[in-house]
Structures are given as C-alpha cells and as structure tokens.
Amino acid sequence: MKIKFKAKKSIGTIWAGATTVVALAWVITLYSNVRQGRTEVKAMAIQTLRKVAEQAVSREFDRLEEFYLSWHSAGKKNLKRKAVSTEGVFEIEIDSLKEAQGLYPLDLIGSKADMLNSYGKFPLEKMGAEWKEETSAKYGGARFALSLKVQPLGKDSCRESFAGDETILVPKYALGTYYLDGMYTMTLTAYMQFSAWRCVDWTDTLFLVLSGLFLFSALAGLAMYVWSRLPTKEENTDAVLTTCRFGEYVFDVVNHTLTYREEEGKACTPQTAKLLLGFAKSPDLLLTKAEIAEICEWQPTDSNINERRRKAISMVKKLFSADDSVQIRFVSKLKGYKIFISE
Numbered sequence: 001m002k003i004k005f006k007a008k009k010s011i012g013t014i015w016a017g018a019t020t021v022v023a024l025a026w027v028i029t030l031y032s033n034v035r036q037g038r039t040e041v042k043a044m045a046i047q048t049l050r051k052v053a054e055q056a057v058s059r060e061f062d063r064l065e066e067f068y069l070s071w072h073s074a075g076k077k078n079l080k081r082k083a084v085s086t087e088g089v090f091e092i093e094i095d096s097l098k099e100a101q102g103l104y105p106l107d108l109i110g111s112k113a114d115m116l117n118s119y120g121k122f123p124l125e126k127m128g129a130e131w132k133e134e135t136s137a138k139y140g141g142a143r144f145a146l147s148l149k150v151q152p153l154g155k156d157s158c159r160e161s162f163a164g165d166e167t168i169l170v171p172k173y174a175l176g177t178y179y180l181d182g183m184y185t186m187t188l189t190a191y192m193q194f195s196a197w198r199c200v201d202w203t204d205t206l207f208l209v210l211s212g213l214f215l216f217s218a219l220a221g222l223a224m225y226v227w228s229r230l231p232t233k234e235e236n237t238d239a240v241l242t243t244c245r246f247g248e249y250v251f252d253v254v255n256h257t258l259t260y261r262e263e264e265g266k267a268c269t270p271q272t273a274k275l276l277l278g279f280a281k282s283p284d285l286l287l288t289k290a291e292i293a294e295i296c297e298w299q300p301t302d303s304n305i306n307e308r309r310r311k312a313i314s315m316v317k318k319l320f321s322a323d324d325s326v327q328i329r330f331v332s333k334l335k336g337y338k339i340f341i342s343e
Helices: 002-064 096-100 109-118 124-136 205-229 233-240 270-281 289-295 305-319
Strands: 080-085 088-093 143-150 159-164 174-179 186-193 243-246 249-252 257-260 286-288 326-331 336-341
Touching: 002 109, 002 124, 002 174, 002 186, 002 205, 109 186, 124 143, 124 159, 243 270, 249 270, 270 286, 270 289, 270 305, 286 289, 289 305, 289 336, 305 326
Parallel strands: none
Antiparallel strands: 080 088, 143 159, 143 186, 174 186, 243 249, 249 257, 286 336, 326 336
C-alpha cells in the first residue's frame, strides 16, 4: 500500500512538472503568435488604406473635370515645391522623411488631394467606408476611424474632420499618421480596433502540437485523479470482508465472534480478532513474527515479546478447540505461524 502511494505521488509530481512546462510553452507560443498576427493585421490594414486612398482621391479628382498640369525637370531631382493660394506664394523644401511618410506618392496624388481639399471635396467619408469594407472582409468585427487634420498655408488655424467610429479615436488604437499632400498641410491618422484572438494563426504547427500535448496532459491528469480515488487492494479487503472462513469455522469480522458449524459463536478479544483477520488477509494464512508484533502493536525492543507472542497465539488456538481440523503451527523456515486446515 505504501509502495502504491509512493508510485501515485511520483507519477503526480512528474505529471505536474510536465504540465507546467507544456502550459508555459503554450502561453509563450500563443503570445508570440498574437504579436506576430497583430503586426500582420496592421500591415495589411495600412496597405489596404494606401490603395483605397489613392483610388478614392484619383476617382474624386476625375469628377472635378478640372485642368491639371504637372511637370518635372528631365534628369533633375526637384528639391523644392511651390504653392499659390489667396494667402500668397509658398515654397517648401522637399523632406525625404515626410515623403516616406506619405500615404501615397505625394508629388502626383498629393497635388490632387490638395486641390480636392481646396474645393471642399476631399473624399474622407468614402475613403473610410471603402477601407472598412475591404479590411472587414478579412477581419470581421473590427472598428475603424480616420482623422483628417488640415493646416492651411499662411494660417494658424487647424481644421479637423473625422470618419468612422469616433469612439476609438485614442492613441492605443492608432495605426499611424500619414501626409496626404505635397505641401505637408494635410495629415491623416488611421485607427483600428480588433480582437487579439482574430490575430492568432490557429493552423501554426507548433501551436497545434502544444495544444495537443496540453489536452493530453489534462486528460492524463483527469485519469490520474480517478485512479487516485480508487481504493487499494487492502482497502477493498477491509470494505468487503465481513466474514472469514477457516474450514468449518466462520469468523465474524464485525461482531468479533468465531462460530463452529451451528454452535453458538465464541467471543474473541480485540487482540485475537486482529490476529484472525490478519491470518484471513494473508494469502497463505501465514503471519510472521514481525507481522504479529505489528498487528498487536508491540515494540520490537520489548523484552517479553516472545512470551507475549506465544500467549497470543495460544489464545487463538483455543478458539479452534471444537475439533482438530484447524491447527496453528510454527514454521521455522518462514519464521512465522501458519493455519493448517484439514478436510
């Protein structure tokens, strides 16, 4: 029983350690998967916005049916841009960093965006609607918003307009801020709120393997729990064993009586009852000296242990005095007392 208990405890310790390792690896993999997925979702959303913005600006500009002229010096890189407005003529140096931060090519599409803005026809609402439609096709359930800021040349005032869900216009949902015109007066900030679970690649091989191991570990833990709740062999014996038969004698474990055939049962002392139960549990009806001392709760250092053992066995023998079919003898080779039953 002690060995089985130790085995259960050892297996439980191994299971707990293995489950902890698998769980940590699963959490780390999931976190890494989510981070990578979020990066991919943001990149896809921005790429879609770039495409949608360029198409929307070009389409809306074509509807103006205005004459438009753009020129570049052959073989020469422009270093400055000029713009004429009611406030005067303005000239700026082309900033490579701001150009890289443009939502689309600022030298061509940016000029169209500037003209649309001057006519009050910049397609912000259409841009937001088309961006949401295309992005939601891949990542449904997300929320979108666009914030347009315009700082007119020669003016201190700033105009701001919005499109989409204005409740998500907070920094943590911002995907980035981009220039829309060649004079860097128009900036667009894109916002997107989406569930982290939609970023998980559920088909990732490592994630699937760890998920399988985690599920297996959980099922193994459940099986171990059920196994640990099962009674041991000794516990089963105690629970089921209510009577023991020694030939024509029947020992009542509950009432501590030994009955021979139809005669009235003889009462057993607590000590003799323990010894009879010990003999009954032994497969060979054998109890060693050490086992007898353990059953009777004697200390091995007791100087009178041999005498006490002989007296205890003698009291058990007296219970079988009705006939000679049951005898208790000392077996020196086995260093114990054995019950012999004859037909």
